[in-house]
Amino acid sequence: MNAPLTVIHARTLTLDDATPEVQAVLVGGGRVLAMGRADDLRALAPRAEVLDHRDSLLTPGLCDAHIHLVMYGASLTEVNLAGARSVAEVQAKVAQRAMTQPAGTWIRGGGFLLSELGLTDYPSAALLDEVSPHHPVLLYSRDHHMTWVNSAALRVAGVTDRTPDPADGKVVRPLGCLLEGASELVVAHLPEPTDAEWLAHARAGAEDLAARGFVSAHTMAYEEAGAPRALQTLAAGGELPLRIWACLPHGRLEHARELGLALAPGGLFQWGGVKFFADGALGSRTAWLHTPGFADGSGTGIALDPPELIVERGRQAIDLGLTPVTHAIGDRANTEVLDAYDQLRPAAHARGIRLRIEHAQHLRPQDIPRFRGLTASVQPIHLQADAAMIRTLLPHLEAGSYAFKSLQGAGAILALGSDAPVAPPDVRANFAAAVTRVGDDGERLAPGEALNELDVLRAYTRGPAMAAGWDDEGVIRPGARAAFTLWDRLGGNARALVF
The missing domain is CATH 3.10.310.70 (Diaminopimelate Epimerase; Chain A, domain 1)
Structure with a gap:
């Protein structure tokens, strides 16, 4: 059991522009109370427990901004x-x-x-x-x-x-x-998991993520209804080690309206987004592309949720205070989603909602400035396996693939995730991919799109918090959630520290 008040003595990157680095943080009641010099905080709270982590680096807690959390837990077996x-x-x-x-x-x-x-x-x-x-x-x-x-x-x-x-x-x-x-x-013919199996999968996924240094996650909607129910059960029982922002499949939106489901911040589980799929993926040759399509002649991919559906149901989501969240990988898919979002921007702005595109992997140059004000939820770890395929299948889009630096420069909020179980929620691999741009073939992909380590940290912490509307996370300042990640070095080994 933690003491009522705790001083964490560690070199601390706050991501608060007013005080970007401090020597120690005072926490109590699950919140940051003060920060500054260690001696000053000890004097302020002389009976506080002191955690000496002067050989480590403390930052806001990591958030995996795109994960299928319960599916990931199931995949572990x-x-x-x-x-x-x-x-x-x-x-x-x-x-x-x-x-x-x-x-x-x-x-x-x-x-x-x-x-x-x-x-x-x-x-x-x-x-x-x-x-x-x-x-x-x-x-x-x-x-x-x-x-x-x-x-x-x-x-x-x-x-x-x-x-x-x-x-x-x-x-x-x-x-x-x-x-x-x-x-x-x-x-559809797979055996339906029992309630106990759903709980076991949810617990396994959440505990694995927490052990890797994460304090929160945005779980996507590509899962059965039993998955979010299991997370809610864990949260209600005080067993959830993460803060969860969950997405609802757009096909369940009408049912959600009937039940009165809407944005309800607070607690460790909340519904936050409504998920759409504009297309498929690169490896399966189903990403939706502008002509000329895939260089191997396999076509222009598969279009899934049509833009007019995204507009119609996106408006319904916004009316409920929920964020439209759309998977778009191919350049045509991103163009079409941006066109749809242009129709949704006024309503979203009025509700304080930041529209969101998942992956945004392959972009035409003229579409990148259109991401201004949107969340670009990206997964650098995919670059490692995709780099060689991009050079082979999409050589004409290589410069606009995984365009992190350009998206950031255009005014998009980067929110970084893993897409587990598609890729492991590996912090070091995600950092390395974003900073070095080196694929599994040893070659760099569009090196001008590399981020620096501080950019990656923001995209792993403050970016997801802004995407979810969490003013109290992704930053260390008085009033913020006392949920941190402790590192041996930035981009290295990490562990969560939550109060």
């Missing part, structure tokens, strides 16, 4: 295919899991990239049948915009060569891969 370099490696991992499970049990996993597997086309179900004929298998690509399944999974779902493509996706033939909304044909 699934087959991990991140970094798999061949189909044979995938087969070996699936076979190993199949040997430990009763026949008929679903095998789930993810994290692979087609390019890293050495594939130029989509893999077939037959490749998974070779190692798992009696277990339904569902494997997510790293971007979660494609699933690779075996014949047993297709049989459970009733998917055949004659199954038509859904409006928002594609059934790849020969059978084996499902793109975008087509994945739901199989996902």
